[in-house]
Each structure stands twice: as structure tokens, then as C-alpha cells.
Amino acid sequence: MAKAHFLVSVDGRVVTKNFLPVLLSASITKGVDKTADAAQFDLDDSGGTLRWPQTGQKVHVELGRENGAIRTFDGEVDTASWSLNRGSGSVLSVTARSVSLKGKAKASKEKHWDSKPLKSVLQDAGEDAGISVSVHADYADTVLDWEAMDAESFIAFGERLAREHGAIFRISGTSAVFVPYGKGVTGADLSAFTVTRSILLSASGFAPVTDRPRIKQKVETYYDLDKASRLAAQYASGDTVDADLQSGFSTSSKDHADRRAKSGARKAARDKAEGSVVINGDATPQPGGKCILSGLRAGVDGTYTIKSVTDELSRSSGYTTSISLSEPQGKAGQDSR
Incomplete structure (x- = not known):
């Protein structure tokens, strides 16, 4: 088995050799339900000699195998904390995230769009937050009759749209992706x-x-203006149970209801x-x-x-x-x- 590859740089300066003598652990975490990737360091701070890290410092981390796959992380320091106990001694813990939590991405916005494709909506919202967005072809041309950021941040807005469309939304630095499960932005399947x-x-x-999350179908209601009545859209999960799950709030249109029903049924299958x-x-x-x-x-x-x-x-x-x-x-x- 090839040796492990580890590299860390802070503000553009490689500091791997400085880290290794005091490194207790280093990790990179990425997930479908995590908008931001995270890197975590636990450092041996015996005597309190380590310099206290500043939030906002740029961090690059590589972790993998020499001549093999490498997991990378780019972000900035978000939190530094210290602990002391008899078992582990003095430990300085540093967390970095792939999105700045001091920037415009978490600022609340009021904005709306009429009859715009999802790609345009996300890119417009991202531009205000200083983030470029890549949207997979499965979603790019989906026209939204009406959509709005109602005192939502770009992070919260992207997460909500991902839930409603059954997509993965992730931010890394000044770039974001909106993709289906199992696929990359290019459309290629992820390797099993x-x-x-x-x-x-x-x-x-x-x-x-x-059994707790299993449902027969997801039901979403909407109000049909032409028929002046409240109707329902259903999407079967494919599971062999009897229970349906209906949302407590109606959607704005049949298309919206169909999307949420499909996304909800697929989430139940995942859960x-x-x-x-x-x-x-x-x-x-x-x-x-x-x-x-x-x-x-x-x-x-x-x-x-x-x-x-x-x-x-x-x-x-x-x-x-x-x-x-x-x-x-x-x-x-x-x-x-």
C-alpha cells in the first residue's frame, strides 16, 4: 500500500513540516447534506506555545495516497478552540470551511424572479454573493414560474432549492455546484x-x-387558479408500505408540487x-x-x-x-x- 500523502498550506505558504511534529489528527469531510466542506485539525499544544490562529486565514489541505487519489480542501479558518484534560493534555483545535461565513453568502436578501430558468436564478443569486454557480443540465433549463429569496441568504436559498429539486448543492470558495445525486457537473456518473x-x-x-422514514408516496398540494380548487400531486417512492406523507404547506403551482413530491419520495428512499x-x-x-x-x-x-x-x-x-x-x-x- 502506498504511503499517505499529506499537505497543508496557510495563506499560500506550505507549513506541512511545521504541522507534523504537533499534529494529533487532521481530517477533511465532504457530504451531500453539507453545503460546505470542512477541515479539522487537532494540535498538541503542550505549554500553550502554538500561535493562536486567526479566523479568515486561507487553508489548503491535501490528503490521500502517494501516486493515488487525493482529497483536497480549500477554505478558510472558521473556528479555533482550546481544551485541557488529564487524558489528552492541551489541545488546540482548528476548523476551516470551504465557504466564508463572514461574507455575502450568508447575508439575507430580498429578491424575486418571474418565469426564469433555474440556472439563471441560481447564477443571479450567486452573483450577488460573489459566487459563480454551475448547474447540471438536468436542472439548468427548468423554468420556475415564480421564485423568491424572502430574507434568505444565498446559502439557505441554494439549500432550499436543492431540497425541492432533489439535488446536491455545495460551495467551495467562490464556486458552487448544483448537481443530481451520483453525477458530476459535466454529467458523468461518479464511480462506484x-x-x-x-x-x-x-x-x-x-x-x-x-421503517420510520419509509412512505408509499409523497403528496404535495397546490391551488389551481383556473379550477379554483386545491389539488394534489403525488410521486410514488417504489416502496412496499401503506403510508403516504403530505406536506403541511401548499406549493405555488402544479410544477412546483410535482418537483417537491418527486424530491420528497426520493429522500424517503435514501433515508x-x-x-x-x-x-x-x-x-x-x-x-x-x-x-x-x-x-x-x-x-x-x-x-x-x-x-x-x-x-x-x-x-x-x-x-x-x-x-x-x-x-x-x-x-x-x-x-x-
Whole structure:
């Protein structure tokens, strides 16, 4: 197995050699339900000699395998905290995020659009926040009859539209993406990743099927002006249960209701499984892509959607990758013995 690759720079200056003697752990976390990526450092602060980091400092991190896949992070310091106890001693913890939480991206805005495609709406909102937005072709030309930012920040606005369209919305620096699960901005499918016992370090919290989030169909209501009546749009989840789920608030149009019903049904399908695996460090798996569990046990083996990944380098465990899973597919949750 190739050696781990680790690099960190602060404000454009490579400081890896300075970090390594005091590094307890470093991690990069990316997820489909996380608008911003995060990097976390725990540093040995014995004697309180480390210089206190300033928020807003630019951070670049690389973590992966030499001559292999590398996970990268670009962002800025968001939080620095300190702790002291008998077990771990004096620890300085630093968190960085891929979006500035001091900038315009979190500023509340009042703005609306009439009969505009989703791509134009997101790019217009992003321009005000200083962020360029790439929208996948599946959503780019979807015309919104009416849309508004009602005292919403660009971050909150993008997250809401992602929920309503069943998309992934993520920001990195001054760029954002709005893409379907399992695909990149270019339209190419994300590669599936296979986990076998040979690379598995641990598996925990596995519930390949849990009944709480399961629904037969998602129901969204809307008011039809021509018919002067309240109507409903449904979208079947494909699950074999009897319960429907209806939202408490009506949408503005049938198209809007159809989108929310479809997104809600697909979310229910994703949420009906949970579990995580820790493997030997590998930066290949991507949030939103597929993970195939093979040879673990009947009922657990199968295909899942990757919810989040965390690459970590630590003194105690070396380089590991944690993968959080959802959306069981194939034979996941089935035991035919």
C-alpha cells in the first residue's frame, strides 16, 4: 500500500513540516447534506506555545495516497478552540470551511424572479454573493414560474432549492455546484466504490432498512387558479408500505408540487438505511456516489448511496476513511438464507 500523502498550506505558504511534529489528527469531510466542506485539525499544544490562529486565514489541505487519489480542501479558518484534560493534555483545535461565513453568502436578501430558468436564478443569486454557480443540465433549463429569496441568504436559498429539486448543492470558495445525486457537473456518473473485508477496519450502526422514514408516496398540494380548487400531486417512492406523507404547506403551482413530491419520495428512499464503514485510507469514494458492500454479511451486503466521507490522518490510527451510507439498493437488507 502506498504511503499517505499529506499537505497543508496557510495563506499560500506550505507549513506541512511545521504541522507534523504537533499534529494529533487532521481530517477533511465532504457530504451531500453539507453545503460546505470542512477541515479539522487537532494540535498538541503542550505549554500553550502554538500561535493562536486567526479566523479568515486561507487553508489548503491535501490528503490521500502517494501516486493515488487525493482529497483536497480549500477554505478558510472558521473556528479555533482550546481544551485541557488529564487524558489528552492541551489541545488546540482548528476548523476551516470551504465557504466564508463572514461574507455575502450568508447575508439575507430580498429578491424575486418571474418565469426564469433555474440556472439563471441560481447564477443571479450567486452573483450577488460573489459566487459563480454551475448547474447540471438536468436542472439548468427548468423554468420556475415564480421564485423568491424572502430574507434568505444565498446559502439557505441554494439549500432550499436543492431540497425541492432533489439535488446536491455545495460551495467551495467562490464556486458552487448544483448537481443530481451520483453525477458530476459535466454529467458523468461518479464511480462506484467497493468495500470488502480486506480493506474494512470497522462497520457500525448498520440498519439496511428502518421503517420510520419509509412512505408509499409523497403528496404535495397546490391551488389551481383556473379550477379554483386545491389539488394534489403525488410521486410514488417504489416502496412496499401503506403510508403516504403530505406536506403541511401548499406549493405555488402544479410544477412546483410535482418537483417537491418527486424530491420528497426520493429522500424517503435514501433515508431508509443508515450505517458507516471505516476503511484503510482511500480518497476514491465521493459523496453522492455508490458504495458496494461485498462479503460482509447477508442482509448488509448490497449497494448504497454515499452520504458523506471523512478522510483522517491521526497519530493513533494512521490514514483512514470513514464512509456514511444511505439508500439501500439491490440485495441490501435481504437475507435469502
